Amino acid sequence: MRRRIVILLLIIVSFILQSTVFQSLSIGSIAPNLLLILTVSFGFMRGKKTGLWTGFVCGLMIDMFYGNLLGFYALVYMTAGYITGFCYKIYYDEDIKVPMILIAICDIGYNIMVYCLQFLLRGRLDFFYYLRRIMIPEMVYTILITLVFYRILYKINHKLVELEMKERDSTWLRK
Template identity: 40%
Template sequence: MKRFVIVIAEIFLCFLIQTTIFQWFSLARVAPNLLLILTATAGLTKGRREGLLTGFFCGLLIDLCYGYIVGLYALIFMTIGYLNGFCYRIFVKENMTIPLILVGLSDLVYFFLYYIFEYLLRGKLNIGFYFVHKGLPDLIYTVIISVFLYKLLNIINDKTEKKEEEEGF
């Protein structure tokens, strides 16, 4: 139960920081996607189920606040969390290479799925233009911020696991 409360608090905190503070520090009109980093980290560190559930709640929060179709972002983030959960077995806490690569790949999957649902289905076929002006800056900014957020999320996860072991769960 404590883990669930902590994950919900992480989701709300990342959402608030992403939509308020990081909007002031946007570069090339993009802000880092903290909820994507959180979803990818949950899938990588805790497995497919946790990644799927974290992605669902992250996406649902975005859908309820900004989306005009409820479920689109939830589907995208659930997919990302579930796919990152496949790398759970190769996860090593000390190695930063795999998480950074997975966050970058997750951002590419996010961009591609977002492009399909928001642009391609409306007949806007210039994916190169959208990738260069929206996808690439978002990818770079998100990967840079993920270095710091990933370490913070690992510290929180370690402390949570240590408390669960002490309490006998």
């Protein structure tokens, strides 16, 4: 229960930071995607189920406040969280290289899905302009923010795991 509350608070804080502080720090109208970092990080650190639900809540927040179509971003973020959850048991979460690669791949995938379903279907066919002006700069900016943000998320997750282990081994809770 504690984990769910902490993840929900992290989602709210990340959404507020992404919507306010990082919008004012945008470079050429490109801002980092903190909610994608959060979704991919928890999918990578906790597995498919946590990544799926974290992605759903993150996407639903964007859909409710900024989206034209309810559920579009929820589906995109859920997919990213679920796919990165496959790496949960394969790689160690202390190493930052794998999460950075996963976040870069998910950010490009996220932008391609947004392009295909929101721009391409409206007849805007200049994919390489979108790739050069939006996709690659956002990916680079998101990766740079990942260097700091992932460390914070890792420490929070590590602390939650320690607390869960202490609760599990507590003599008061034994039957």
